[in-house]
Amino acid sequence: MKNIVRFSPSNGANSPDVWGIYEADTGSIQYVVADPATKQAALIDVVQNFDPRSARTSFSSADQVLELVQQNNLKVQWVLDTHPHADHMMASAYLKEKTGAPNAIGKKVQDIAELWSTFYNLPNTFAPAEDFDYLFSEGDTFKIGELDVQVWLSPGHTLGSITYVVGDAAFVHDTFMYPDSGTSRADFPGGSAKDLWESLQRILSLPDETRLFVGHDYGKDGRDPQWEATVKQHKLENIHLAGKVSEAQYRQQRDERDATLALPDRMLHALQVNLRAGKLPELEADGASYFKIPANKF
Template identity: 45%
Template sequence: MKPDVKAFHDEPTGSIQYVVSDPVSARCAIIDPVLDFDRACGRFTTNNADAILDFVKARGLVIDWILDTHPHADHMSAAHYLHGRTGAPTAIGARVTQVQRIWQERYDLPELHTDGRQWTRLLGEADVLTVGALEVSVINAPGHTLATVIYRVGDAAFINDTLFMPDSGTARTDFPGGSAEDLWQTIGAIRSLPAETRLFTGHDYRPQGRPLAFESSLAEQQANIHLAGRDQQQFVNERQARDRTLPLPNLMLMALQVNLDGGRWPRADAAGRRFLKLPVEIGW
Protein backbone atom coordinates (compact mmCIF):
# COMPACT_ATOMS: atom_id res chain seq x y z
CA MET A 1 0.00 0.00 0.00
CA LYS A 2 1.48 3.32 -1.08
CA PRO A 3 -0.57 6.23 0.24
CA ASP A 4 -0.25 9.71 -1.20
CA VAL A 5 1.57 12.02 1.18
CA LYS A 6 1.34 15.78 0.93
CA ALA A 7 3.47 17.91 3.29
CA PHE A 8 2.80 21.46 4.46
CA HIS A 9 5.66 23.38 6.04
CA ASP A 10 5.21 26.04 8.72
CA GLU A 11 8.34 28.17 8.42
CA PRO A 12 8.11 30.01 11.80
CA THR A 13 8.17 26.76 13.80
CA GLY A 14 9.84 24.45 11.28
CA SER A 15 6.86 22.10 11.60
CA ILE A 16 5.75 19.68 8.90
CA GLN A 17 2.04 18.89 8.65
CA TYR A 18 0.81 16.01 6.53
CA VAL A 19 -2.22 14.91 4.59
CA VAL A 20 -1.98 11.17 3.97
CA SER A 21 -4.58 9.84 1.60
CA ASP A 22 -5.85 6.69 -0.04
CA PRO A 23 -5.68 7.34 -3.80
CA VAL A 24 -8.51 4.86 -4.47
CA SER A 25 -11.20 5.99 -2.00
CA ALA A 26 -10.03 9.64 -1.74
CA ARG A 27 -10.20 9.49 2.04
CA CYS A 28 -7.44 11.00 4.15
CA ALA A 29 -5.99 11.74 7.57
CA ILE A 30 -4.39 15.00 8.62
CA ILE A 31 -1.34 14.64 10.85
CA ASP A 32 0.02 17.36 13.16
CA PRO A 33 -1.80 20.42 11.78
CA VAL A 34 -0.52 23.78 13.06
CA LEU A 35 -2.59 26.64 14.46
CA ASP A 36 -0.80 29.93 13.80
CA PHE A 37 0.00 32.00 16.85
CA ASP A 38 1.57 35.45 16.86
CA ARG A 39 3.25 35.59 20.22
CA ALA A 40 3.92 39.34 20.14
CA CYS A 41 0.25 40.26 19.83
CA GLY A 42 -1.22 37.06 21.30
CA ARG A 43 -3.26 36.39 18.16
CA PHE A 44 -4.40 33.02 16.81
CA THR A 45 -5.00 32.66 13.09
CA THR A 46 -5.70 29.64 10.91
CA ASN A 47 -3.66 30.14 7.75
CA ASN A 48 -1.93 26.75 7.92
CA ALA A 49 -5.11 24.82 8.68
CA ASP A 50 -7.07 26.69 6.01
CA ALA A 51 -4.39 25.89 3.43
CA ILE A 52 -4.82 22.22 4.33
CA LEU A 53 -8.60 22.50 4.00
CA ASP A 54 -8.17 24.16 0.59
CA PHE A 55 -5.96 21.29 -0.54
CA VAL A 56 -8.41 18.68 0.77
CA LYS A 57 -11.28 20.40 -1.03
CA ALA A 58 -9.37 20.81 -4.29
CA ARG A 59 -8.51 17.10 -4.29
CA GLY A 60 -12.05 16.07 -3.32
CA LEU A 61 -10.78 14.27 -0.22
CA VAL A 62 -12.87 13.24 2.78
CA ILE A 63 -11.13 13.60 6.15
CA ASP A 64 -11.46 10.46 8.26
CA TRP A 65 -9.07 11.42 11.09
CA ILE A 66 -7.26 14.42 12.50
CA LEU A 67 -4.20 13.05 14.30
CA ASP A 68 -1.55 14.48 16.56
CA THR A 69 1.66 12.55 17.20
CA HIS A 70 2.36 14.18 20.57
CA PRO A 71 1.49 17.20 22.69
CA HIS A 72 3.70 19.68 20.84
CA ALA A 73 5.87 22.07 22.80
CA ASP A 74 6.84 24.42 19.99
CA HIS A 75 3.55 25.19 18.19
CA MET A 76 -0.20 25.07 18.75
CA SER A 77 -2.22 22.18 17.31
CA ALA A 78 -5.03 22.98 14.86
CA ALA A 79 -6.76 19.67 15.62
CA HIS A 80 -9.72 21.23 17.41
CA TYR A 81 -10.16 23.97 14.82
CA LEU A 82 -10.20 21.40 12.01
CA HIS A 83 -12.59 19.20 13.97
CA GLY A 84 -14.94 22.17 14.28
CA ARG A 85 -14.68 22.93 10.56
CA THR A 86 -15.10 19.36 9.31
CA GLY A 87 -16.62 17.22 12.07
CA ALA A 88 -13.79 14.70 11.57
CA PRO A 89 -12.71 12.84 14.73
CA THR A 90 -9.45 13.62 16.52
CA ALA A 91 -6.92 11.29 18.14
CA ILE A 92 -3.60 11.31 20.00
CA GLY A 93 -1.55 8.83 22.04
CA ALA A 94 -3.34 7.71 25.23
CA ARG A 95 -0.37 8.61 27.40
CA VAL A 96 -1.28 12.26 26.82
CA THR A 97 -3.23 11.98 30.07
CA GLN A 98 0.05 11.53 31.96
CA VAL A 99 1.42 14.66 30.29
CA GLN A 100 -1.80 16.50 31.17
CA ARG A 101 -1.28 15.60 34.83
CA ILE A 102 2.37 16.73 34.80
CA TRP A 103 1.52 20.15 33.39
CA GLN A 104 -1.67 20.63 35.38
CA GLU A 105 0.48 20.38 38.47
CA ARG A 106 3.29 22.61 37.14
CA TYR A 107 1.03 25.34 35.80
CA ASP A 108 -1.71 25.07 38.39
CA LEU A 109 -4.43 24.48 35.81
CA PRO A 110 -7.36 23.14 37.88
CA GLU A 111 -9.79 23.52 34.98
CA LEU A 112 -7.79 21.29 32.62
CA HIS A 113 -9.41 17.86 32.29
CA THR A 114 -6.70 15.22 32.58
CA ASP A 115 -8.62 12.23 31.24
CA GLY A 116 -8.05 12.92 27.54
CA ARG A 117 -11.69 13.79 26.87
CA GLN A 118 -10.51 16.58 24.56
CA TRP A 119 -9.96 14.02 21.77
CA THR A 120 -12.46 11.70 20.11
CA ARG A 121 -10.12 8.76 20.66
CA LEU A 122 -6.97 7.96 22.62
CA LEU A 123 -4.62 5.51 20.95
CA GLY A 124 -2.31 2.80 22.26
CA GLU A 125 0.25 0.39 20.84
CA ALA A 126 -1.07 -1.65 17.89
CA ASP A 127 -4.37 0.21 17.65
CA VAL A 128 -5.53 0.47 14.05
CA LEU A 129 -7.59 3.21 12.40
CA THR A 130 -8.97 3.07 8.90
CA VAL A 131 -8.67 5.72 6.22
CA GLY A 132 -10.50 4.37 3.19
CA ALA A 133 -8.69 1.15 2.31
CA LEU A 134 -5.62 2.21 4.31
CA GLU A 135 -4.84 1.04 7.81
CA VAL A 136 -3.17 3.45 10.21
CA SER A 137 -1.35 1.51 12.90
CA VAL A 138 -0.02 3.02 16.08
CA ILE A 139 3.42 2.48 17.62
CA ASN A 140 4.17 3.92 21.06
CA ALA A 141 7.31 6.00 20.60
CA PRO A 142 8.36 7.64 23.89
CA GLY A 143 11.54 9.65 24.26
CA HIS A 144 10.88 13.17 23.03
CA THR A 145 7.63 13.06 25.03
CA LEU A 146 6.24 10.09 26.87
CA ALA A 147 3.01 10.31 24.87
CA THR A 148 4.58 10.29 21.40
CA VAL A 149 3.19 7.83 18.88
CA ILE A 150 4.27 6.98 15.35
CA TYR A 151 1.58 6.40 12.73
CA ARG A 152 2.31 3.76 10.09
CA VAL A 153 0.21 4.01 6.96
CA GLY A 154 1.12 1.49 4.26
CA ASP A 155 4.78 2.06 3.39
CA ALA A 156 4.85 5.44 5.16
CA ALA A 157 5.76 6.05 8.81
CA PHE A 158 5.12 9.43 10.39
CA ILE A 159 7.98 9.42 12.86
CA ASN A 160 7.57 13.09 13.88
CA ASP A 161 10.01 14.19 16.59
CA THR A 162 12.17 11.07 16.88
CA LEU A 163 14.59 11.34 13.97
CA PHE A 164 14.84 14.51 11.92
CA MET A 165 16.58 14.48 8.55
CA PRO A 166 19.97 12.72 8.80
CA ASP A 167 21.84 16.06 8.76
CA SER A 168 19.69 17.33 11.67
CA GLY A 169 19.92 14.48 14.15
CA THR A 170 17.27 13.56 16.67
CA ALA A 171 14.64 15.21 18.86
CA ARG A 172 15.40 16.67 22.27
CA THR A 173 14.44 14.64 25.32
CA ASP A 174 14.54 17.20 28.12
CA PHE A 175 10.85 18.03 28.43
CA PRO A 176 9.12 16.57 31.53
CA GLY A 177 8.43 12.91 30.73
CA GLY A 178 11.11 12.84 28.03
CA SER A 179 13.91 10.29 28.14
CA ALA A 180 17.03 9.75 26.02
CA GLU A 181 17.00 6.05 26.90
CA ASP A 182 13.39 5.77 25.72
CA LEU A 183 14.25 7.63 22.53
CA TRP A 184 17.02 5.11 21.84
CA GLN A 185 14.49 2.26 22.23
CA THR A 186 12.07 4.06 19.92
CA ILE A 187 14.83 4.53 17.35
CA GLY A 188 15.37 0.76 17.59
CA ALA A 189 11.70 0.24 16.71
CA ILE A 190 12.06 2.58 13.73
CA ARG A 191 15.17 0.69 12.59
CA SER A 192 13.19 -2.55 12.61
CA LEU A 193 10.58 -1.23 10.16
CA PRO A 194 10.72 -2.71 6.62
CA ALA A 195 13.70 -1.35 4.67
CA GLU A 196 11.50 0.31 2.04
CA THR A 197 9.58 2.40 4.63
CA ARG A 198 9.28 6.09 3.79
CA LEU A 199 10.06 8.03 6.97
CA PHE A 200 8.32 11.40 7.34
CA THR A 201 9.70 13.66 10.04
CA GLY A 202 7.86 16.27 12.12
CA HIS A 203 10.27 19.19 11.79
CA ASP A 204 12.91 20.46 9.48
CA TYR A 205 15.08 23.30 10.72
CA ARG A 206 16.97 23.51 7.40
CA PRO A 207 20.57 23.47 8.74
CA GLN A 208 22.85 25.93 6.92
CA GLY A 209 19.78 27.16 5.11
CA ARG A 210 19.57 24.07 2.91
CA PRO A 211 16.26 23.48 1.06
CA LEU A 212 13.38 21.98 3.03
CA ALA A 213 13.47 18.19 3.38
CA PHE A 214 11.19 15.88 5.34
CA GLU A 215 11.39 12.37 3.86
CA SER A 216 14.18 9.90 4.43
CA SER A 217 14.83 6.17 4.24
CA LEU A 218 16.22 3.81 6.85
CA ALA A 219 19.39 3.49 4.77
CA GLU A 220 19.82 7.27 4.76
CA GLN A 221 19.23 7.41 8.51
CA GLN A 222 22.30 5.21 9.08
CA ALA A 223 24.24 8.44 8.53
CA ASN A 224 22.14 10.43 11.03
CA ILE A 225 24.56 12.80 12.73
CA HIS A 226 23.39 11.77 16.21
CA LEU A 227 23.40 8.04 15.52
CA ALA A 228 26.19 7.01 13.16
CA GLY A 229 28.74 4.87 15.01
CA ARG A 230 27.07 5.36 18.42
CA ASP A 231 25.93 2.70 20.83
CA GLN A 232 23.15 3.33 23.34
CA GLN A 233 25.40 4.80 26.03
CA GLN A 234 27.14 7.20 23.64
CA PHE A 235 23.82 8.29 22.17
CA VAL A 236 22.26 8.88 25.60
CA ASN A 237 25.31 10.82 26.87
CA GLU A 238 25.46 13.04 23.79
CA ARG A 239 21.70 13.58 23.67
CA GLN A 240 21.59 14.61 27.33
CA ALA A 241 24.62 16.89 26.94
CA ARG A 242 23.00 18.61 23.97
CA ASP A 243 19.67 18.88 25.79
CA ARG A 244 21.39 20.83 28.59
CA THR A 245 22.35 23.52 26.05
CA LEU A 246 18.93 24.01 24.42
CA PRO A 247 16.72 26.96 25.32
CA LEU A 248 12.99 26.31 25.71
CA PRO A 249 11.09 26.51 22.41
CA ASN A 250 9.77 30.04 21.84
CA LEU A 251 6.13 29.07 22.27
CA MET A 252 6.47 26.23 24.77
CA LEU A 253 4.91 27.82 27.85
CA MET A 254 1.88 28.85 25.84
CA ALA A 255 1.67 25.94 23.42
CA LEU A 256 1.28 23.27 26.09
CA GLN A 257 -1.73 24.98 27.63
CA VAL A 258 -3.46 24.89 24.24
CA ASN A 259 -2.26 21.48 23.12
CA LEU A 260 -3.09 19.65 26.33
CA ASP A 261 -6.61 20.95 25.84
CA GLY A 262 -6.75 19.30 22.41
CA GLY A 263 -5.79 22.48 20.52
CA ARG A 264 -8.53 24.65 22.04
CA TRP A 265 -7.64 28.28 22.34
CA PRO A 266 -8.45 29.69 25.79
CA ARG A 267 -12.13 30.08 26.57
CA ALA A 268 -13.59 33.58 26.68
CA ASP A 269 -14.58 35.06 30.02
CA ALA A 270 -17.87 36.95 30.52
CA ALA A 271 -16.31 40.00 28.89
CA GLY A 272 -15.05 37.99 25.91
CA ARG A 273 -11.41 38.17 27.00
CA ARG A 274 -9.09 35.18 26.64
CA PHE A 275 -5.88 34.55 28.58
CA LEU A 276 -2.97 32.15 28.66
CA LYS A 277 -0.94 31.80 31.82
CA LEU A 278 2.73 32.75 31.75
CA PRO A 279 4.78 31.09 34.48
CA VAL A 280 7.78 33.21 35.51
CA GLU A 281 10.82 32.71 37.72
CA ILE A 282 12.91 35.20 39.59
CA GLY A 283 16.62 34.70 38.92
CA TRP A 284 19.78 36.75 39.21
Protein backbone atom coordinates in the same frame (compact mmCIF):
# COMPACT_ATOMS: atom_id res chain seq x y z
CA MET B 1 2.79 33.77 1.84
CA LYS B 2 1.78 30.13 1.29
CA ASN B 3 3.64 27.38 3.10
CA ILE B 4 5.86 25.06 1.02
CA VAL B 5 4.03 21.93 -0.19
CA ARG B 6 5.73 18.75 -1.39
CA PHE B 7 4.07 15.55 -2.66
CA SER B 8 5.30 11.99 -2.04
CA PRO B 9 3.22 9.62 -4.20
CA SER B 10 2.02 6.14 -3.35
CA ASN B 11 4.34 3.29 -4.27
CA GLY B 12 1.49 0.87 -4.96
CA ALA B 13 -0.57 -1.47 -2.83
CA ASN B 14 -1.00 -0.42 0.82
CA SER B 15 1.07 2.73 0.21
CA PRO B 16 -0.41 6.19 0.85
CA ASP B 17 -0.13 9.43 -1.01
CA VAL B 18 1.50 11.96 1.30
CA TRP B 19 1.61 15.73 1.13
CA GLY B 20 3.97 17.58 3.46
CA ILE B 21 3.19 21.23 4.16
CA TYR B 22 6.04 23.16 5.76
CA GLU B 23 5.20 25.88 8.32
CA ALA B 24 8.22 28.15 8.38
CA ASP B 25 7.56 30.08 11.61
CA THR B 26 8.06 26.96 13.73
CA GLY B 27 9.85 24.68 11.27
CA SER B 28 6.91 22.27 11.54
CA ILE B 29 5.73 19.84 8.88
CA GLN B 30 2.01 19.16 8.58
CA TYR B 31 0.82 16.10 6.70
CA VAL B 32 -2.09 15.02 4.55
CA VAL B 33 -2.11 11.22 4.20
CA ALA B 34 -4.53 9.71 1.69
CA ASP B 35 -5.62 6.35 0.34
CA PRO B 36 -5.33 6.69 -3.45
CA ALA B 37 -8.14 4.18 -4.01
CA THR B 38 -10.83 5.81 -1.85
CA LYS B 39 -9.55 9.40 -1.50
CA GLN B 40 -10.07 9.11 2.26
CA ALA B 41 -7.46 11.15 4.16
CA ALA B 42 -6.01 11.93 7.56
CA LEU B 43 -4.53 15.26 8.63
CA ILE B 44 -1.51 14.93 10.95
CA ASP B 45 0.04 17.59 13.22
CA VAL B 46 -1.57 20.62 11.58
CA VAL B 47 -0.51 23.99 13.01
CA GLN B 48 -2.63 26.71 14.58
CA ASN B 49 -0.68 29.89 13.88
CA PHE B 50 0.40 31.99 16.85
CA ASP B 51 2.27 35.27 17.19
CA PRO B 52 4.02 35.24 20.59
CA ARG B 53 4.50 39.02 20.48
CA SER B 54 0.80 39.82 20.35
CA ALA B 55 -0.58 36.48 21.62
CA ARG B 56 -2.79 36.39 18.53
CA THR B 57 -3.92 33.09 17.00
CA SER B 58 -5.04 32.38 13.44
CA PHE B 59 -5.66 29.46 11.11
CA SER B 60 -4.01 30.35 7.81
CA SER B 61 -1.88 27.17 7.82
CA ALA B 62 -4.85 24.93 8.63
CA ASP B 63 -6.90 26.63 5.93
CA GLN B 64 -4.13 25.95 3.41
CA VAL B 65 -4.24 22.28 4.39
CA LEU B 66 -8.01 22.23 3.87
CA GLU B 67 -7.56 23.94 0.51
CA LEU B 68 -5.11 21.21 -0.53
CA VAL B 69 -7.65 18.58 0.55
CA GLN B 70 -10.31 20.22 -1.62
CA GLN B 71 -8.01 20.61 -4.62
CA ASN B 72 -7.21 16.90 -4.57
CA ASN B 73 -10.82 15.79 -4.06
CA LEU B 74 -10.03 14.18 -0.73
CA LYS B 75 -12.39 13.45 2.16
CA VAL B 76 -11.02 13.99 5.67
CA GLN B 77 -11.61 10.87 7.75
CA TRP B 78 -9.28 11.65 10.69
CA VAL B 79 -7.68 14.63 12.43
CA LEU B 80 -4.56 13.26 14.14
CA ASP B 81 -1.77 14.55 16.34
CA THR B 82 1.31 12.68 17.48
CA HIS B 83 1.78 14.48 20.83
CA PRO B 84 1.04 17.78 22.61
CA HIS B 85 3.53 19.96 20.76
CA ALA B 86 5.83 22.32 22.65
CA ASP B 87 6.71 24.65 19.80
CA HIS B 88 3.38 25.21 18.09
CA MET B 89 -0.31 25.12 18.79
CA MET B 90 -2.35 22.36 17.21
CA ALA B 91 -5.38 22.99 15.00
CA SER B 92 -7.19 19.80 16.03
CA ALA B 93 -10.44 21.30 17.37
CA TYR B 94 -10.66 23.75 14.46
CA LEU B 95 -10.21 21.00 11.87
CA LYS B 96 -12.71 18.75 13.62
CA GLU B 97 -15.27 21.55 13.46
CA LYS B 98 -14.51 22.31 9.79
CA THR B 99 -14.49 18.71 8.54
CA GLY B 100 -16.70 16.76 10.94
CA ALA B 101 -13.93 14.16 11.27
CA PRO B 102 -13.01 12.73 14.69
CA ASN B 103 -9.78 13.89 16.31
CA ALA B 104 -7.26 11.68 18.06
CA ILE B 105 -3.96 11.58 19.93
CA GLY B 106 -2.13 9.08 22.17
CA LYS B 107 -3.72 7.93 25.42
CA LYS B 108 -0.73 8.96 27.49
CA VAL B 109 -1.63 12.58 26.79
CA GLN B 110 -3.60 12.14 30.02
CA ASP B 111 -0.34 11.64 31.92
CA ILE B 112 1.17 14.67 30.18
CA ALA B 113 -1.90 16.69 31.15
CA GLU B 114 -1.52 15.68 34.79
CA LEU B 115 2.17 16.64 34.72
CA TRP B 116 1.56 20.05 33.19
CA SER B 117 -1.42 20.85 35.39
CA THR B 118 1.12 21.13 38.23
CA PHE B 119 3.39 23.46 36.26
CA TYR B 120 0.46 25.73 35.45
CA ASN B 121 -1.14 25.26 38.88
CA LEU B 122 -4.37 24.40 37.10
CA PRO B 123 -5.70 21.28 38.84
CA ASN B 124 -8.65 19.52 37.19
CA THR B 125 -8.40 21.77 34.13
CA PHE B 126 -7.27 19.52 31.29
CA ALA B 127 -9.55 16.69 30.16
CA PRO B 128 -8.10 15.06 27.02
CA ALA B 129 -10.73 12.31 27.04
CA GLU B 130 -13.36 15.02 26.52
CA ASP B 131 -11.46 17.11 23.98
CA PHE B 132 -10.30 14.22 21.76
CA ASP B 133 -12.63 11.61 20.29
CA TYR B 134 -10.01 8.85 20.42
CA LEU B 135 -7.03 8.29 22.70
CA PHE B 136 -4.87 5.65 21.01
CA SER B 137 -2.83 3.06 22.91
CA GLU B 138 0.22 1.09 21.79
CA GLY B 139 -0.86 -1.54 19.27
CA ASP B 140 -4.15 0.06 18.29
CA THR B 141 -5.11 -0.09 14.62
CA PHE B 142 -7.52 1.83 12.43
CA LYS B 143 -7.99 2.59 8.75
CA ILE B 144 -7.58 5.51 6.39
CA GLY B 145 -9.87 4.38 3.60
CA GLU B 146 -8.62 0.86 2.86
CA LEU B 147 -5.15 1.48 4.32
CA ASP B 148 -4.24 -0.11 7.65
CA VAL B 149 -2.70 2.18 10.28
CA GLN B 150 -0.71 0.93 13.27
CA VAL B 151 -0.19 3.03 16.39
CA TRP B 152 3.19 2.77 18.11
CA LEU B 153 4.00 4.40 21.41
CA SER B 154 7.27 6.27 20.73
CA PRO B 155 8.25 8.11 23.92
CA GLY B 156 11.39 10.13 24.50
CA HIS B 157 10.60 13.60 23.22
CA THR B 158 7.48 13.38 25.40
CA LEU B 159 6.29 10.47 27.50
CA GLY B 160 3.22 10.00 25.31
CA SER B 161 4.36 10.55 21.72
CA ILE B 162 2.96 8.13 19.14
CA THR B 163 3.97 7.11 15.62
CA TYR B 164 1.47 6.32 12.87
CA VAL B 165 2.66 3.54 10.53
CA VAL B 166 0.68 3.51 7.28
CA GLY B 167 1.98 0.86 4.90
CA ASP B 168 5.37 2.04 3.63
CA ALA B 169 5.06 5.42 5.39
CA ALA B 170 5.64 6.26 9.05
CA PHE B 171 4.91 9.60 10.68
CA VAL B 172 7.63 9.74 13.29
CA HIS B 173 7.09 13.26 14.70
CA ASP B 174 9.83 14.44 17.10
CA THR B 175 12.00 11.33 17.13
CA PHE B 176 14.14 11.64 14.01
CA MET B 177 15.08 14.85 12.30
CA TYR B 178 16.28 14.84 8.68
CA PRO B 179 19.48 12.69 8.57
CA ASP B 180 21.86 15.68 8.46
CA SER B 181 20.24 17.04 11.64
CA GLY B 182 20.10 13.85 13.69
CA THR B 183 17.33 13.38 16.22
CA SER B 184 14.99 15.42 18.41
CA ARG B 185 15.53 16.77 21.90
CA ALA B 186 14.45 14.76 24.93
CA ASP B 187 14.76 17.25 27.80
CA PHE B 188 11.18 18.45 28.23
CA PRO B 189 9.30 17.31 31.36
CA GLY B 190 8.58 13.61 30.95
CA GLY B 191 11.18 13.27 28.19
CA SER B 192 14.01 10.75 28.25
CA ALA B 193 17.04 10.13 26.05
CA LYS B 194 16.86 6.45 27.01
CA ASP B 195 13.25 6.19 25.88
CA LEU B 196 14.05 8.12 22.71
CA TRP B 197 16.89 5.73 21.86
CA GLU B 198 14.51 2.78 22.19
CA SER B 199 11.89 4.50 20.03
CA LEU B 200 14.46 5.28 17.35
CA GLN B 201 15.67 1.69 17.27
CA ARG B 202 12.15 0.38 16.89
CA ILE B 203 11.46 2.72 13.99
CA LEU B 204 14.70 1.61 12.35
CA SER B 205 13.39 -1.97 12.50
CA LEU B 206 10.88 -1.09 9.78
CA PRO B 207 11.74 -2.21 6.23
CA ASP B 208 14.58 -0.22 4.66
CA GLU B 209 12.32 1.31 2.01
CA THR B 210 9.87 2.74 4.56
CA ARG B 211 9.44 6.48 4.13
CA LEU B 212 9.95 8.30 7.44
CA PHE B 213 8.22 11.67 7.71
CA VAL B 214 9.59 13.85 10.51
CA GLY B 215 7.95 16.59 12.53
CA HIS B 216 10.45 19.44 12.09
CA ASP B 217 13.22 20.80 9.94
CA TYR B 218 15.18 24.04 10.24
CA GLY B 219 16.99 24.19 6.90
CA LYS B 220 20.43 23.23 8.19
CA ASP B 221 23.27 25.35 6.73
CA GLY B 222 20.77 27.24 4.59
CA ARG B 223 19.48 24.28 2.57
CA ASP B 224 15.82 24.00 1.60
CA PRO B 225 13.55 22.37 4.19
CA GLN B 226 13.50 18.56 4.00
CA TRP B 227 11.34 16.07 5.86
CA GLU B 228 11.30 12.72 4.06
CA ALA B 229 14.02 10.04 4.15
CA THR B 230 13.92 6.25 4.18
CA VAL B 231 14.87 3.95 7.02
CA LYS B 232 17.92 2.95 4.96
CA GLN B 233 18.99 6.58 4.58
CA HIS B 234 18.79 7.11 8.33
CA LYS B 235 20.79 3.96 9.01
CA LEU B 236 23.53 5.15 6.67
CA GLU B 237 23.48 8.92 7.10
CA ASN B 238 21.83 10.04 10.33
CA ILE B 239 24.51 12.04 12.16
CA HIS B 240 23.44 10.80 15.60
CA LEU B 241 22.99 7.13 14.70
CA ALA B 242 25.00 6.09 11.65
CA GLY B 243 27.85 3.69 12.23
CA LYS B 244 28.21 1.67 15.40
CA VAL B 245 26.84 4.21 17.85
CA SER B 246 26.06 2.60 21.20
CA GLU B 247 23.13 3.49 23.40
CA ALA B 248 25.49 5.05 25.94
CA GLN B 249 27.18 7.17 23.28
CA TYR B 250 23.86 8.29 21.87
CA ARG B 251 22.43 9.21 25.26
CA GLN B 252 25.53 11.17 26.19
CA GLN B 253 25.51 13.25 23.01
CA ARG B 254 21.75 13.78 23.26
CA ASP B 255 21.93 14.95 26.87
CA GLU B 256 24.90 17.21 26.18
CA ARG B 257 23.19 18.78 23.20
CA ASP B 258 19.89 19.24 25.06
CA ALA B 259 21.66 21.06 27.90
CA THR B 260 22.51 23.86 25.43
CA LEU B 261 18.97 24.36 24.08
CA ALA B 262 16.55 27.08 25.16
CA LEU B 263 12.83 26.48 25.56
CA PRO B 264 10.80 27.09 22.40
CA ASP B 265 9.35 30.60 22.47
CA ARG B 266 5.78 29.28 22.17
CA MET B 267 6.04 26.40 24.63
CA LEU B 268 4.36 27.84 27.73
CA HIS B 269 1.51 29.26 25.65
CA ALA B 270 1.15 26.18 23.44
CA LEU B 271 0.89 23.36 25.95
CA GLN B 272 -2.12 24.78 27.77
CA VAL B 273 -3.84 24.99 24.37
CA ASN B 274 -2.69 21.63 23.00
CA LEU B 275 -3.83 19.79 26.12
CA ARG B 276 -7.28 21.11 25.13
CA ALA B 277 -6.93 19.82 21.53
CA GLY B 278 -6.08 23.30 20.30
CA LYS B 279 -8.84 25.19 22.08
CA LEU B 280 -7.98 28.42 23.89
CA PRO B 281 -8.64 28.71 27.63
CA GLU B 282 -12.24 29.29 28.62
CA LEU B 283 -13.61 32.76 27.95
CA GLU B 284 -13.66 35.05 30.96
CA ALA B 285 -16.29 37.64 31.92
CA ASP B 286 -15.05 40.14 29.33
CA GLY B 287 -15.39 37.61 26.51
CA ALA B 288 -11.63 37.07 26.07
CA SER B 289 -9.30 34.13 26.71
CA TYR B 290 -6.19 34.53 28.84
CA PHE B 291 -3.02 32.47 28.98
CA LYS B 292 -1.50 31.50 32.31
CA ILE B 293 2.29 31.57 32.17
CA PRO B 294 4.37 30.27 35.10
CA ALA B 295 7.26 32.54 36.13
CA ASN B 296 10.68 31.19 37.11
CA LYS B 297 9.77 27.53 36.78
CA PHE B 298 11.96 26.84 33.73
